[in-house]
Amino acid sequence: MKLLEYQGKELFDQYGIRIPRSHLAHTLLDAREGGRKLGYPLVLKSQLTVGGRGKAGAIVKCKSESELESRFNELLHKEVKGELPRGILLEEMADIKKELYLSLFLNRSKRCYSLISSSEGGVEIESARNKVMVDVPIDGLTAHTAEETASKLGLDGKTVVSFVDFTTKLSRLVSEKEAELAEINPVAILGDGSLMALDAKVIIDDNSMFRHPELKKYEHVSELERQAEVSGFSLVELDGNIAIIGNGAGLVMSTLDMVSDAGGKAGAFLDFGGRATTETIYEALKVISKIKQIDAILVNLFGGIVRTNLVAQAILDAYKNNLITVPVFARISGAESEKAREMLNGSRAKLYNTVEEAIQAAVAAVKR
Structure with a gap:
């Protein structure tokens, strides 16, 4: 979850990190x-x-x-x-004496955080000449390590004290909020030697959100995505024109990649999971119908827990009630798939034996 600058600065302020x-x-x-x-x-x-x-x-x-x-x-x-x-x-406007670069990020390869700092702020870190990188334990940056880093950056006097205070507070924030990244570029050294965060780029690990209800207010989801969540399925709006529907995030994501490889662009990612009923799938199609740029719906369904005939009934109901008007291209297999295919045979939904065939047909249709 990427926070906006003002949201990241709200967190900084909570931890005593000075902001304008x-x-x-x-x-x-x-x-x-x-x-x-x-x-x-x-x-x-x-x-x-x-x-x-x-x-x-x-x-x-x-x-x-x-x-x-x-x-x-x-x-x-x-x-x-x-x-x-x-x-x-x-x-x-801040009274800036000098600028620094500061970033604390989750270093997955080392299973710890890493602190990157530079005496050149306001530039991309790749182009900065004087860079210092140190590993930081998950439980936080020590004052001793922060002081050594300040020395390597050429800081002195009150600025060292301020740097130690600033970076240890940032480390505590990252650790407690389970952030993947907290980058400040630039950090301003003010006339009195103290530090101030002039920017804030903070990314929170989505997987930890259930432990941080206080961060829920920062989630940015569209009205349709929120409606999908209430109905019990997952929706992500994208910028293409083919809506991809399936049961299981892995199946839907692999289908999305295949659509892209075939020259198409996904306009929505919808996973209705393993507990779908005719009603929930109908609700899913209702949400898809509200995405204006969708020109085709691609259904990739493997019936296991989900009975595929329930999906077929929802598609038939959606067409009957004029809920959807765009073509549906479907590959349906697994539990009750023969029954589902019989139900959809002769309908406006087009059925294919393989997902590759369904994707090729959907991509060709939207290009026409």
């Missing part, structure tokens, strides 16, 4: 209020999960309210790598 004063705005009226509260000059920062905001022009300085009015809506509607911002963060 800020205000999140979704409308120009809200932005004006934030500007008056923070004062000028300030920085406008698009809230996106993708990187490269600065190079894309999605972070701009703003010297006055009139400049804010001319830039705010422009940023709010500016896509970066296909993603629109979920708000604009107004942030006070």
Whole structure:
């Protein structure tokens, strides 16, 4: 789960990591209020999960309210790598003496965290010349290791004390929240030698979310994905035009890869699991019908726990009630598959003996 910058900074603040004063705005009226509260000059920062905001022009300085009015809506509607911002963060300008790079990430090969730091902030770490990397135990960074790292970066005086405090708090956050990454680029060294996080890139391990209900508020799911969750199946909206439906995440994911290899693009990933009924599958098709760009539905079903005739009945009901109008391409095998094929024979759903045949037909159909 990738957090937006302002969300990551909320976590930083909870752990005593210094951040600039800020205000999140979704409308120009809200932005004006934030500007008056923070004062000028300030920085406008698009809230996106993708990187490269600065190079894309999605972070701009703003010297006055009139400049804010001319830039705010422009940023709010500016896509970066296909993603629109979920708000604009107004942030006070910091009195920066020097910048650092800091990243704490889960090093799976070593089964620990690793801390990468550099005395050059604001640049991609690959191009930074002075880099220091140390391994960090799962239970946290020690003050001694943090002090040694500060020395290698050429820090001195009060900045060393601040660096030790800053990095040990960041390590505690990462460990307690089970984060895969916490990257700050840049970290500002202020005039008094203290450190401040000017950015926040935090990724939380999805598998740990059941232990962190306090982070649930940061989950970003569409209305349809939330509706799917309530109905008992998993949905991920994608940017293609073929909806892929199956029972079992592994089966659906492998089907998605095969569609891509065949030159198609998936528009939805839907796994209805092993406890599907005619009603839940009908609900799944209802959700799929609300995704506007879908031109075809590909069903790859292997009946085990799920009786395939229940899926067939749901497809027939969906066509009968005009719930779906796009063609269905299906490969159905396993429990009750002969019965399912008999039910669908002569319907608008097209049946195939292999998933490869179904995929080729679906891809060809949407290309036409």
